[in-house]
Amino acid sequence: MKRTIALLLILISLVSLTASAEPTRSRWARVYKHGDREQPRVAITVDDWYYPEQWLPQFMAVAEEYxxxxxxxxxxFNLKVEDRELWQSALDAGxxxxxxxxxxxxxxxxxxGQITSDLNRYQKRLDEVLGYHYEFLTVRPPFGAGAGDGGGGKIGRWLHSAGFDHIITWDMDNTKDLDKALKTIKNGSIILMHANKHDLGFYKKLMEALKDRNYEYVTITELLNITSRYYYTAE
Ligand SMILES: [Zn+2]
Incomplete structure (x- = not known):
């Protein structure tokens, strides 16, 4: 009996130790190509946004339908104050x-230095456009450049030092061949498209073709369970 109680006490103290430990920020950034392969959830991401007034309402219409x-x-540089209502309507739609x-x-x-000032400039512009502070949590490097080295590579270390741990890439960017795209897309996929006429057409076809898979189409932070700019580990 005494032994059982002693064991119980040890267990209780171990559990409370784990529970009270502060989460530790990882020493690296993290590069994501996809989310959980066990969950039928997929993220659709759309880059660049030249002419948002032209493409955003149309991409949003497809999103709403599916x-x-x-x-x-x-x-x-594509974020402009005159497009405030447009960007806000996208946020309002989820x-x-x-x-x-x-x-x-x-x-x-x-x-x-250029990378950190670029991201600060981005945040400032985003806030000006929306009229309030909207903290972005994830970064997507143009052309995916640097992300291939992983979170511990030079770019990953720089982004981590600048305070941005979540580097988002993709596992599907083929908007030319629907059959190949359908073969590539699976649970947890991150799909990359660009805001242009061609990809809008592809988006419609893709969503129709994926209908019977019953995926849930979630945002990147939902797919990857990201709630802050930092990547915490259990270390
Ligand atoms: Zn781009």
């Missing part, structure tokens, strides 16, 4: 905005 919550990665950086340049060709 119950999709998209994640939009505009370049900062879509999400991440950062495709202010300038559409390869991160591998930029310095640490």
């Amino acid at each position: 119950g999709v919550k998209m994640t939009l990665y505009p370049s900062g 879509h999400e905005i991440g950062s495709h950086f202010f300038q559409h340049k390869k991160l591998t060709e930029r310095s640490y």
Whole structure:
């Protein structure tokens, strides 16, 4: 009996120790290509957003028809105050905005200082456009450049130092061949499209073709359970 009680006490103290431990921020950034392969959830992401006034309402119409919550990665220079209502309507519809950086340049060709000031400039512009602070939680490097080295590579280390741990890439970006796209897409997929006429047409065909798979189309932060700019580990 005494032994049982002693064991119980040890167990209780172990459990409370784990529960009270502060989450530790990872020492690296994390590069995501997809989410959980066990869950029938998929994220649709759309980059660049030249001419949002032309394409955003049309992408949103497709999203509404098929119950999709998209994640939009505009370049900062495409964010304009005169489009405030447009971007707000996307947020109101449940879509999400991440950062495709202010300038559409390869991160591998930029310095640490340029990358940090670019992201700060992006946040500032986004807030000006919306008229309030909207903290973006994920970054998508233009051309995916630098992300291939993983979160511990040079770009990953720089982004981590700048305070951005979640680097989002994709596992499906083929908007030319629907059959191939359908073969590539699976549970947890991150689909990359661009805000243009061709991809809008592909988007409609894709959503129709995926109908019987009954995926849930969630935003990137939902797919990857991201709630802050930091990546925490259990270490
Ligand atoms: Zn891009």
